[in-house]
Structure formats: C-alpha cells, structure tokens
Amino acid sequence: MERIYIPQLLKMPQQMDKFTFKENIKGFKTLTPIKGSLAVYHRGGFLEVELTADTILTLKCDRCLKTFNHRLEVDTSEIIWLSDQFEDPDNLPLEREISGDDLCESLPPDGYFEVQSWIYEQLSLALPLRQLCNNEDCEPPTIDESSTITDSRWAALTALKSLGE
Template sequence: MEAIHIPWLLKLPEQTEVIQVKECIAGLETLTPVRGRMQVTHQGNYLEVSAQAETIITLTCDRCLQQYNHRLQVDASEMVWLDESADQPDEGPLERETALEDLVETLPPQGYFQPDVWLYEQLCLATPPRQLCDSDCPGIQINDHEPGSAALTDQRWQALANLKKQLPG
C-alpha cells in the first residue's frame, strides 16, 4: 500500500479513498495475506479512517507452549486529526501531565497518511494478549510418578534433596 498525500484526498469524489487490501504487511508474520477493505475520508480538519480486515497468524499457547493458528479480524475506525504542529519536534519537558483530549493521532494537513502502518497497528492491537490454544488447555503435563521423571528435575537441586534426607524427621 502506498502512502496517501492528504491534500490529494480533497480532489477525490466524496473526498474518499477506498483501498481493497490483499497483501502481506511488513513486520506482521501471517500465514495468509491480509484481506479486507480500508476507507480514508478527508473531513476537513480530520481524517476518518476505517477498516475491515482479516488474516491468520500463528501464536504460541501461554499454557502448553504449543503453536496454533488464530484468525485475526479487525473492524476498526479512528479519527486522525490534522494539525500543523503534528510534525514539529516536542520541545516540552520529559515529564508532564497530559490531558485525555491530547491522546489522539495527529498528522500535518500537507503530510502523508500511511494506510499499511495504520492497519499494522490495528492488527497488533487485535492480537489477543492471553494466547490460549483452547479455553480448557491443561498446560504442560508433568508426571512425577514415572520412574524416569527424576531426569526432568534440575540436577542442581540434588544436593539439597540429599541434605533433606539426612535431617531428622
């Protein structure tokens, strides 16, 4: 996907660019290309960006460490404010209070919007923070009652185990 020059959007019908997505996105490891639709509309002092997209990614289960495939779906929209000071360096103090209203995306009105970067961010936000192959996943199974299970323990603890055996009951 190519970057969109923001003033160019004003020349389009309804000031809207519709992008059919069917490609791999740099930095995002997927099994299938990302497929979907993005729409970027110039609304005067902000861009209205929306996307519906999906792909399949491989995740590792947090409990059993097995890999599994997960369908990643995004149905997102966002307003990106156009502000002349968006590309200016921040000269303020390193530590300061930030109002909730200031926590918004901004771009310079004469700048570029990068749809692939925006879609990458939305897909990353849609990745589940708790990755489980199944809601009933029991995790890694360790059976301490098998004769060979002693090999599973850390040998550095063997000296402590021997010392414990020498202590009175």
C-alpha cells in the same frame, strides 16, 4: 500499499479514498495474506479511517505453549487529527487542557498517511492479550517429577483434613 498524500484526498470525489487489499504486511507474520478494505475520509480538520480486515496467523498458547492458528478480525475506525501544532511535545499550548484526544495521533495536513504502518498498528492492537488455543487437551506442560509433588501436596491436605475431623 501506497501511502496517501493527504491534500490529494480533497480532490477526490467525496474527499475520500476507499480500496480493498489482499497482501502481506512486512513484519507482520501471517499464514494467509491480509484481506480487507480501507476507507480514508478527509473531514477538514481530521481524517477518519475505517478498516475491516482478516487474516490467519500462528500464535503460541500461553498455557500449553503449543502453537495454534488464530483467525484475526479487525473492524475499527480512528480519527487522526490534522495539525502541525503538536509535533513538538515541549511546545504544547499551556492554556489548553490536555485531554485524551490530544494524545491521539495527528498528522500534518500536507503530509502523508502511511497506510501500511497504520494497518500494522491496528492488527497488532487486535491481537489477543491472553493467547489460548482452546484445545481440549490444553494444559500447562508437565515435568516428570511433578506428579510426585502433586501427590505429596495431596497427602499433606488429606493429613490436615483428617486432623480436623
């Protein structure tokens, strides 16, 4: 995927670039190529980027530790401020309140928008925090001795219960 030279967008019809893609992204391991479409709008002071993408990848279940295939779908948009000002974090204007927006990404207005690394970021953010396979037989892996441990716990519980009666 080509990176986009930001001033170039201003010369495009409607100051935007839109394209579809179907390819693998370096460092992001998937079973199928990542399919999607990306639109980048130049809004003067900021870029508005819209992405829809989907792919299938192999994850490892947090519970049973088996691998499973997961369909990853992304439908997102982001504002990227065009500013040279915030490049040096020690040089933030003091009188300005630092809001959440200022912590957003920003790019120099005459710089490049790195398409592939931005998509990589969005896909990574879309990965489930808790990865569960949802198989019927999904259970934590058991060790051989565990059955006796469980049995003794039950025995202790039963003993307590009978004491209370």
